[in-house]
Amino acid sequence: MQTHQAKRVEITIEAIMQSRLTDALKKAGVTGFTVLPVLGGSGRSGAWTRSGEIGRAAGMVQVICIIRPERLNGLLDAAFAVVEKHIGVVSVVDCEVLRAERF
Amino acid sequence: MQTHQAKRVEITIEAIMQSRLTDALKKAGVTGFTVLPVLGGSGRSGAWTRSGEIGRAAGMVQVICIIRPERLNGLLDAAFAVVEKHIGVVSVVDCEVLRAERF
Amino acid sequence: MQTHQAKRVEITIEAIMQSRLTDALKKAGVTGFTVLPVLGGSGRSGAWTRSGEIGRAAGMVQVICIIRPERLNGLLDAAFAVVEKHIGVVSVVDCEVLRAERF
C-alpha cells in the first residue's frame, strides 16, 4: 500500500479556546482536523477532571491535525499565537498517510 | 526497560463504519485495537460536531491499532478496502511497545 | 518555530487503575499528563464497549504523557509496575514539542 510522509500535530488546549484555535488553523491553510474529548489531566496548573462539571472553564480538548511536512511551520506559528498565553501542549510526530491527496 | 519496534495505526472513520472496519481488521489478523470517541472535526466535507446529535450518521471514531511492523501491509490493505469510498483518515507512526508478546 | 525532542508515551489501561497509574507517574517525576476516554476495544481478553455500562469494571482510559527523553526509562519502569498484572498497552513515539521548558 502506497503511503506518504506527513506530520501529525496534536494540540491539547482549553475547550473554550477550541474555536479560536481552529479558526487560526484554517487561516493558516489547514484543510482538516479532528477534535478528541479529554477526560482530565494534570500539569503545572494542577489536576482537573470533567466529571460533574457544567461550566466550560475547566475542560480541555485535543485537536489533531495531519498535514504535509511543508505546512508544518505555518501551522505551528498559527497554533503558537493562540496557545501562547494559555495552558496547553503542542506535539508533532512524523507519520505516513494513505490517500495523500487529501492533505 | 526492554521495548520493541511496532507500528501505531490511527484510523479516523465514520462511526457507522466502525464494526465493518474492525471486522476487516480482525480478518487481516489484527489481535487488538482501541476505539476513541471523536467530538467533532472538519475536512473537505465540512465541519461537524456530535453535540446534541441523536442519529449515528454524523459521528466519527478513532480506531487505534498497535501491530508488529510485518503486519502493517495486511492491515492497511484491509483498512483501505473499508475506507475507500468513505471519508476518513489513516495514519501510521513508528512506535516502541512494552510487552511485545501481546501484539 | 523552535521545537524540542521529546517522547510521547501512551498508556491504555483499565479505568479503575487510572489513579494508581498517575500516582506512580507522579512519583517517577512526571509533571503532566492528559487522560482520554476510550469507547471500547478488543484484545486477547475479548471485546468490550462502554455503552450502557454503569459499573467501572469494564472501561479503559488512555493516559498520554509527554516527557523529555531522559525521563523515559523512569516513566516506563513506573508504568510497568502498575500495568504488569493488568491488561493494557504501553507505546512510545518520538515527538517534537513547543515550549520545552514545560516538560
Added chain:
Amino acid sequence: MEQILTLAGNNLLSPIILSFALGVAASLARSDLSVPEAAAKALSIYLLFAIGFKGGVSVAAHGIDVKLGLSLLAGVILSAVLPLVAFALLNVITGLSRLDAAAVAAHYGSISIVTFVAATSVLESSGIASEGYMVAVAAAMEAPAILSALWLISRGGDGRRMDSDLWREILLNGSIVLLVGAFLIGWVTGEEGLEEISSFIVAPFKGVLCLFLLDMGLVAGRGLRNGGGVLRPGVLAFGVLMPLIGSAFGLGTGLLLVLSPGGVVLMMVLSASASYIAVPAAMRVALPEANPSIYLTLSLGVTFPFNLTLGIPLYVAVATALTGG
C-alpha cells in the same frame, strides 16, 4: 380557513414549537447553548419508549382492529412508493445528481417520529381521537423507503449490493426496535401497565418534548448555518412541496382505509415527514458518495420545521373537514 389559522396560531405559540424556535435562534446567533449528545439520546429513548408504550396500551384497550394489518401494509407501500414520487420531482425541479436525488428520496419515503409525536400531541389537545396502532405503522414505514432508493440507483446501472449487515442494521436499528418493543410491552401490559408508569411516561411527556425540540432546533440551526449553502431554490422548494404531496398520498390512503379523523391526520403526517435518523445512517453506509449536507439540511432544516409549524395544522384541518371529524 379561519379554523386552520386559529389552529396554526395556537400551534405556533405552543411551548413545543417555541422551544424549537429558541434552539434554531440560538444556533443561528452562534450561542454556545448545547444539549450533550448523551442527554439528547436519552430524551429520544424516553420519547420512543413513551409513544410506543401508549400506542400499545391503546390497541390493548380497543382490541385488534382488522384495519391494523391493512394500515401496516398501506404504510409499507407508501414508504416504498413515495421515494419514486420524490425522485421524479427532484429530477424535474432540482439539478441534483442521480445519487443525491436517490438519497434525498429515501428520506421522504421514511418518517420522522418527532413530527408524529408532535402531531399526536396536537390531536390530544384538540380532543381528536386516533388509532393507537398508528405507532406501529410509523415503525413499518421507516425502512422500505431505503430499499426503493437503492433500487433506483441500481436501475441506473450502478451495481450496489446490500450487504446482510446493512439489512440487519436497517431493520433492527435502535429506534425501530425500541418503538416496536415498547408498543408490544404496552399491548401486553395494557391499562394496568400504563397505570404503573403513567406518571413517568404520560404526565411529563410534553415537557420532555420541549427540551427535545430545543435540541432539535439547535441541531437544525447548526445544519442551516453550515450546510444551508447547498440548498439551491429548487431543492428548497422540494423541501416544502414534497410534504404536501406526501400528505395527499397519506390522505387518500387514510380515507380509503376509513381511519378515524385522527388516524387520517397521522397517516398524512407520516407520509409528509422525512427521516433524519435511520435513513441518513443507512445512506452513509450504502451511498457514501451522496452529500449528507443536502439530505440532512433538507430533512431537518426545512421539512421538519415546515411540518411542525404549518403542516400539522393544515393536515388536521383538511382531514377533519373531509372526514367530518
Added chain:
Amino acid sequence: MEQILTLAGNNLLSPIILSFALGVAASLARSDLSVPEAAAKALSIYLLFAIGFKGGVSVAAHGIDVKLGLSLLAGVILSAVLPLVAFALLNVITGLSRLDAAAVAAHYGSISIVTFVAATSVLESSGIASEGYMVAVAAAMEAPAILSALWLISRGGDGRRMDSDLWREILLNGSIVLLVGAFLIGWVTGEEGLEEISSFIVAPFKGVLCLFLLDMGLVAGRGLRNGGGVLRPGVLAFGVLMPLIGSAFGLGTGLLLVLSPGGVVLMMVLSASASYIAVPAAMRVALPEANPSIYLTLSLGVTFPFNLTLGIPLYVAVATALTGG
C-alpha cells in the same frame, strides 16, 4: 403453588420485566439500540438516591427499631459467609480455578441493588410491608464479601496485600455512599422532606426503573453474546443454584430476627442476589488475573434475570407462607 404461579405470571408480564426482556432480545439480535453510558449512570444515581431516601423516611416514620442494629450485623455476617458457601459449591460443581472461583464467590456474598429495588416494587404492588432500614442492610452487605474472597485466596498461599486505596475504594464506592447518604437525608428530613420531592422520587420511580432495566437487559444480552461461551453447564447451574441457597440463608436469618414478611423477602433477595458493580471493580484491582467474563456474565446474565423473573415471586411466596404474612 397457584399463588406462586399467579405472582410469577404477573411479575413476568410487568413493564419492568418486559423492558429487561426487550433489552436482552435487542442485544441478542444485534440491534444497535443502546443507552448512553452517561444516561445509564444518571438512571442509577436516581434509583439509588430514591431508594435510599425512601428507606430513610420510613425509618423516620416508624422510629428506630432495636432490630435495625441486629439486621445490619446479620447482613454483614451473611455477606461474609455466603462467599465461603459459594466457593465450596463452585469447587464441587465447576472446574473453575481457585482464583476464578474466589472472584465469583465474592459476587454472591455481595448484593444487587436493582434486584432489591425490583423486589420492593413487587412488595408494594402486593401490599406487603417491609422495614425501611433494609436499604441500610443492603449497603452493609456490599463490601464484606470482598474481604472473604481475598481471605480465601490468601489462605491458598497467594499473598495478596489489600492496599489502603483499595479499602477506601470499596468502602466509599459511589453506590454505597449515595445509598447511605440518601438514607440519612431521608431519615433526617422525614415525611416532610419526602413530601417536597415525592413527585420526583416516588411518582416516576417505576417508569425510570423500566428504562434502567432496558439498559441492563442490553448490557446483559451483550455479555451473554460475547462471554456466554465461558459458561460451562456447571457454572451455569451455579448461577441458578446459588441464589436459591443464598435465599435459604436469608430466609433463616429473616425468621430468626422476626422481621416483617416483606423484610424476610428482602433479606432473601439480598442474600440471593449477586453484585455486578462494586465487586467486579474491586476484583479487577485485587484479582486482575481472574476472568471477568465469567463473573460478569454469571452475575448479570444468569443470576440477575433468574431472580428478577422467578426468584422474587418464589421468595415472596415462601416468606409469606412461613411468616403467615
Added chain:
Amino acid sequence: MEQILTLAGNNLLSPIILSFALGVAASLARSDLSVPEAAAKALSIYLLFAIGFKGGVSVAAHGIDVKLGLSLLAGVILSAVLPLVAFALLNVITGLSRLDAAAVAAHYGSISIVTFVAATSVLESSGIASEGYMVAVAAAMEAPAILSALWLISRGGDGRRMDSDLWREILLNGSIVLLVGAFLIGWVTGEEGLEEISSFIVAPFKGVLCLFLLDMGLVAGRGLRNGGGVLRPGVLAFGVLMPLIGSAFGLGTGLLLVLSPGGVVLMMVLSASASYIAVPAAMRVALPEANPSIYLTLSLGVTFPFNLTLGIPLYVAVATALTGG
C-alpha cells in the same frame, strides 16, 4: 433573631442542602461518587428552562410592571458596580495580584443561578411572594461584571482588547440564552402553556434540584480538596464578607425600587452570589494568566455554600423585617 434561627435550621435540614452536603462530604472523603458531565449539564438545562419559564408565566399573569425596566437597569448597574467594590475590598484584605483580584471581582458582580433557584424555593416554602421578572434581572446581571473587571485591568495600563468573539460568547452564552429564551416562551404561552408542561417543570423541580446540588457538592468538594491551599485567610474572609456587602447593596436597591418582600430577597441573593459558570469561562479567555483555582474555589467552595446555608435565611429575615412582608 429566633425567626432567623428557625429558618436557618429548617433550611439546613432541607433535602436540598443535605444533598449538597452529601456531595461535599463524598468528595472530601475521596469517594468515587460522580455525576457524569452530560447528566450534570442536562440537569442544569432543565433548571434554567424551568426557572425561566416559570418567571415568564408569572410576568404574563401579573402583567408588565413599570418596575420591570427599572429592575433590569438596577441589575445591570449592580453587576457593573459590585466588582469595583469587590476589587477594593480584595486590595485591602488580601494580597492577591491585580489580575487575580480583577478576576475574582468579576465573579462577585455576576450571579449564581442555582443560589437564585434555591432562594426561590425557600420563598415558596415560606409563602413569600416575589416578582416573576427577577429571573430576567438575573440574566441581565450575568455579563456586565465581566466588562467592569476588564476595565479595571485596562486602567492598570495592561492593554486588553475584547475581541468580538468574546463579546458574543459572553452575551450569548448558553445559560443566558436558555434563561431568557425560556422566560420569553413562558411569557408568550402564559398559564396555559404552564399547564401543559407543569408536571415536568413544576412538580419534580425540587427533586431535580437535589440531584443537581449533589453534583455541585461533589465539584465544590473536589475544588476545596485540590485548590483549598490557595485560599489564604484573607481570601477566605472575602468569600464570606463580600456576599454580605453585596446583599446590602441588593437590599438598598430592592427597597429603593419598592419591590415585594420576596423581590427584595432575590435582589439581595443575586447581589450576594458569585458566578461559577459564565464568568470563569470568560476569564479563561480574557485573563488566562489569572489563577482559576482562586476564583473557582472561592466562588463555588466558599461563597456558594455560605449563601446556600446561612446567607439565604439571613436575607429573608432582614428583607421581611424591613419590608414588613
